[in-house]
Amino acid sequence: MKNIRNFCIIAHIDHGKSTLADRLLESTQTISDRDKKDQLLDDMDLERERGITIKSHAIQMVYKNGEGEFTLNLIDTPGHVDFSYEVSRAIAACEGALLVVDAAQGIQAQTISNLYLALEHDLEIIPVLNKIDLPSANPEEVKDQIIDLIGCDESDIIPASAKTGMGISEILEAVVQRIPAPVGDPDAPLQALIFDSVYNPYRGIEAFFKVVNGRIRSGEAVKFMATGHQYGADEIGVLRLKQEPRKEISAGNVGYIISGIKQAKEVKVGDTITAMEKPAKEAIAGFENVKPMVFAGIYPVDTEDFEELRASLEKLQLNDASLTFEPESSAALGFGFRCGFLGMLHMEIVQERLEREFDMTVITTVPNVSYRAYLKKNPEKEIIINNPSEFPDPSTLDHIEEPYIKAQIITKSDYVGGIMNLCIEKRGILKNQVYLTSERVELSFDLPLTEIVFDFYDRLKTISRGYASLDYHPLGYRETEMVKVDIMLNGDPVDALSALIHRDNAYDLGKKMCEKLRELIPRQQFMIAIQAAIGAKIIARETLSALRKDVTAKCYGGDISRKRKLLEKQKAGKKRMRQVGNVEIPQQAFLAVLKLND
């Protein structure tokens, strides 16, 4: 055990975590040149394209120095706030962390929030100043920021470039010298912390774990303590570039288990594996059932594809345990699913994976957060509302609560004014304002989660010219005043376009929704009235005039190609529309409320 080091890399997005991981793997010859590709750990297509890590992964390296041979387990963590629970479990499996900071950009919101998580778990922090090869690097100032933040010595900071390879050997040496070996009793009953799982179409579900105490043996019967499920440990092993089966993995080390688990749902990140023979008395602390934060309906564009959509969601859920869904129906859209997501990025990813990996064309409805309603007749009883259609008749309502978050925003001081205005417009309450340096400010706001869902992130980026970074954590529920704004097309309510909106913003948003829909719905052969209403009261109206001319005047030799391409596009667009009543609504109109300020 004394030759094992478990560590993770924490960094703000794009500060170079994945690239640094690549260099470490090369330097320890874990990967040969032949297998080399950039950001090796990001193996989902989508991750490569977006340049973000969605799922976390682990990989084992062997490092030799004068003192002997060391086993280094690198646990890669996702970098986006939507996945912060997964980050926290990955961190819990480590004894140390590389804190990677971009020497040009300096400390950002996720650097800090992930750092706090690491400090909470008593991780040894090794600060790495990355990208010092960049001409725009500002190593002196960023070093000062790091020293202020974690109170280390300047000499503790390793200057590096994941691009050129500079500093890599120092980093490896520091991992061995500074990060403590794991502690744990190999002879105690088995306790292994699950920090991730993936679905492998050939081998089923693989769970990744760190053995905290005891040892896990191939073939023995094990139990997952939170779910109570029992399995045979059909195969266990360590995570080299490829998985390498082992007979036994003992305290301190990281590995995988394959045990006939059918669905990702059965594997909860944070759960504890123990042995049936001599089971542990208690589970490792810190387990939480991650709850979805954002809900939206997902419907097939073609109603006949409902069963196929179900099958696709089931398959997606195999390797995305945080996705939840249950069937629902909408008068406008027919049968679909109400899905729960960790956040907006997660929602986008699910939608994109459905389209890309499963070739489904889907409509995603206006997302909402989860509200709690209390009725007059029984004000003690909480009713959970994950769908505008479940919103009770306002006259029966005692009160309603919405989820709040604590948002940390780090920005250049120039943009503080604009960001304050945005947060106040979004019903935020300023809690704290700290100057990290003379130019960098950390703002803390209590904000309703729903306001982050609607058009917050893009505006924050615009206001700060891309510089501000955001991180947030749930704060619990607070009383609020929400109303349900319905949209009607030619007098017929389209339930899938309904949204729950704070009373103070309802008129304004209702108007903007109508305007946006007028833009997004193509003209049709008849006039369309677009109205927003609260209950029976119309609060906004727009009219989309009828399409009276749908033919080009001329079609001679030189016009045919161009025209055909135009009409093909039109037809392709139509295929992505959904007919509600007699009105055809394009897919993106259902998400229009997210982008009201474009």
Add this chain to the structure above:
Amino acid sequence: MAGLYLHIPFCRQACVYCDFHFSTSLKYREPMVNAILREMELQKDFFKGETLQSLYFGGGTPSVLEHEEIVALVQKAFKTFRWAENPEITLEANPDDLSQEKLTQLKAAGINRLSIGVQSFRDSDLQFMNRSHNAEQSISCLQNARQAGFNNITLDLIYGLPNMDDEAWKDQVRQALNLGVPHISSYALTVEPRTALHHKIEKGEHRPLDEEQAARQFKILWEMLDKAGFEHYEVSNFARPGFRARHNSSYWQGRPYLGVGPSAHSFRAMHRYWNVSNNALYRKAIEKGELAQEYEELSEKDRFNEYLMTALRTREGLDLLEIEKTFAPEYSYYLMKEVEPVLGKGQLHLQNRRLFIPQEWRFHSDGIAASLFYI
């Protein structure tokens, strides 16, 4: 049967709505004519045995050409390709070019069909459109053309013009009928990108066009012409029996055509070609003995969609037997499936194995065709 198109890229002045390819400087007219002659030579093997039945001078304004130039082009065309008997030879002309002398020359050069850009019989409209002629010239040139021996004449008329109410439009159609022409092409004024009209509307100097007005005037048009004995044989084209434009019809029937001159398009079997839309580049290439063109290969799906799109513009519509003959069986199945709801809405009729768009829906032809496209 095939057709030959010659693009003459010059105009005396630019009409506000026009996005065709032309230059208003006539300086390089002579070298351009030489280049067009040369391109015909370069393209002499374009047709694979097909005989040509139509020659069309389009533009631009071909009537800006000198007599000798027209003669040279016609003769070159005849020498270079194989022709059927009595081919249709059309020349687009603007009224201000059509002096009595010019008309006699055109006749002598072999032109047997004139397409005259009248556009409107009101000077105020002509001024608004920045046309190079007046109403008086439009009327007199038509009479002169008759005298010169032309009886196959078509004229262009534009509707949906600002400040033209329905009564004024009816009067336009009446005047065209009074002139006794056997063919009329009539187009809805359209705002094309990169035109003066587009620019004016964008800048707010002109109010956007009124689609309702266009739709009403389209109906007035076909109703009046129908009464007068014209067939509405294509969205914008009307002819007395026996006077349909043979050349233009080939575009809607998927027949091969060769386009010569800058920006001209050609089509044969699986390919469409288009020449560069730039007079200087075009000439430079041709002078080096090269074609300045790009091409695309049309897939079966492309050809199917083009067939739908063009055939549904015509009165006869599309021929289901033709589709069975030309395309893989899945296209016929697909079409029958897609057609059903459209038939239900009355936007298509099915008769004698032909599908066509009824009069009242012809102003929606593109949308209807697109709804049947194979994607």
